[in-house]
Amino acid sequence: MKKSSLVYLIISIVLVFAIYIVVSTLYKGDYISEEYYFEGNSENWIVSAKMLETGDKTYSLTTEISYLNEEEAPERVKWLLNGNGFGTGGEESLTEGKIVKKEPLREVTITDNDKITFSIEWNSQLEENIILTPKKDK
Secondary structure (H helix, E strand, O other): OOHHHHHHHHHHHHHHHHHHHHHHHHHHHHOOOOEEEEEEEOOOEEEEEEEEEEEOOEEEEEEEEEEOOOOOOOOEEEEEEEEOOEEEEEEEEOEOOEEEEEEEEEOOOOOOOOOEEEEEEEOOEEEEEEEEEEEOOO
16 A cells, blocks of 8 residues: 555544544534423422433432421421332421422433322421322423
């Protein structure tokens, strides 16, 4: 092979590789992620769970818990949110009558048909198995 042919071949390979990198970088933003929103409430609480797909079987979960009563909100609560293949919760303080927690979920599959339940304990009171149902408009 002639020296000039080898140079053209190397330049062509580098050029194709550079075009691939530019095109793949530009189109990364076109990934359309699924979003799921579930909501449930009881006499004292309203809870929502928003799951935004961030990759294959990975989601960003935002849980929002709000106290509904007009009386002063409790300082601390213990809560648990259970879904299909995941669970989260903890003991936390409320800020202005609510908790907002954002966290990753890995190796889970989320659908609109999932059953999500919520339980909460505060001031020696307990509400269990509050069902969160899918909502389309959030």
